[in-house]
Amino acid sequence: MRKPFIPLSVPSLQGNELKYVTEAIETEWVSTAGPYIQQFEEKVSGYVKAKGAVAVQNGTAGLHTALQLLGVSSADEVIVPTLTFIAAVNPIKYCGADPIFMDCDDSLGLDPHKLQAYFEKECVFQDGVLRNKSTDKTIKAIVVVHVFGNLADMEGIMKIAERYQLPVIEDATEALGSYYTSGRYAQQYAGTIGTLGVYSFNGNKIITTGGGGMIVSNNIKLIDRARYLTTQAKRDSLYYIHDDIGFNYRMTNIQAALGIAQLEQLETFIETKKQNYFQYKKELAEVNGLNLLSFRKDTRPNYWFYAIEVDKSFGHSRHKLIELLGNHHIQARPIWDLIHQQIPYKKNCAYTIETAPKYLESVINLPCSSNLAKNDVSFIVATLKRLSAGIEEDKS
Structure with missing residues (x-):
């Protein structure tokens, strides 16, 4: 007897998804404005105990925005693991910068021992700036990916980042809900340990909005600027005055409605x-x-x-x-x-x-x-x- 197809990872939509999405449609708040967006941001930041959150179109948009917030440019290089989905790396190129690829350890996350060795042997740290000896480019940031929901060695990585004054972006797109139970970061969730964290709500993730993502941080200035950049860098809510190059990266109210129902489960x-x-x-x-x-x-x-x-x-x-x-x-x-x-x-x-x-x-x-x-x-x-x-x- 032939068994039915068993898919790799599909969403479970057995909660209030239809109720909330129907309400969004009935009230005609279906685009990048509407009450569910703010509610979803508040509920996610509350769940992971971050000071603020910004809902975006997908995890890739969140990572690109995070790099923009840190000022990554063509003069820079960014540390990134080679064992990851390519979406963790492409946004570095969007900024004109270059990735430097690191090996993984047995958590499948970035290996802090090789990271330290690279900085010691291949870079020079002077006046608070880390430079690559071979390219003379600035090492601007570290992107850490929590693979399959397994946390990377954040204690080891953060010690190195602090030593070299480097911001850390946590690609926690696969790790919403994962947290440390002991050590320096006990009770801290993936995505809230570094400077910025990013989640994904793609259809195969642990909760989904169909697409969608979220930037979180304990730095409210970065959160405010993320919200500004992802809404086309519009200075005010009425007049079309733009002070920067922004992006159309905001999540829709329908997606957020779906996300709230998923987060409840x-x-x-x-x-x-x-x-x-x-x-x-x-x-x-x-x-x-x-x-x-x-x-x-x-x-x-x-x-x-x-x-x-x-x-x-x-x-x-x-x-x-x-x-x-x-x-x-x-x-x-x-x-x-x-x-x-x-x-x-x-x-x-x-x-x-x-x-x-x-x-x-x-x-x-x-x-x-x-x-x-x-x-x-x-x-x-x-x-x-x-x-x-x-x-x-x-x-x-």
């Missing part, structure tokens, strides 16, 4: 994802050659994406496994190809990239939707067991 989504993660962990322990990647022990992650390492002992390559799972109507995906190897970035500096290629060759993501049922998890693992045993056909 976030902790429920996280609990479901947590239960499914530990079910995977328990059942996958019986499958030779597969290892479910763990989350940091000093955190409460949001369990957004589940990643498994495929060892040679499994009997199939990562690529072949994705194909075979597809034949069984189970969607899986590889981790992103490394950005420093992509055509637009091959000429940019990539510093001792050693760990990321290992994960590139071995990691795939398994279905992790917020409404994934327990029997679906069991079916996926049973399929993996059969594939491990060399049984590629489902006779049931």
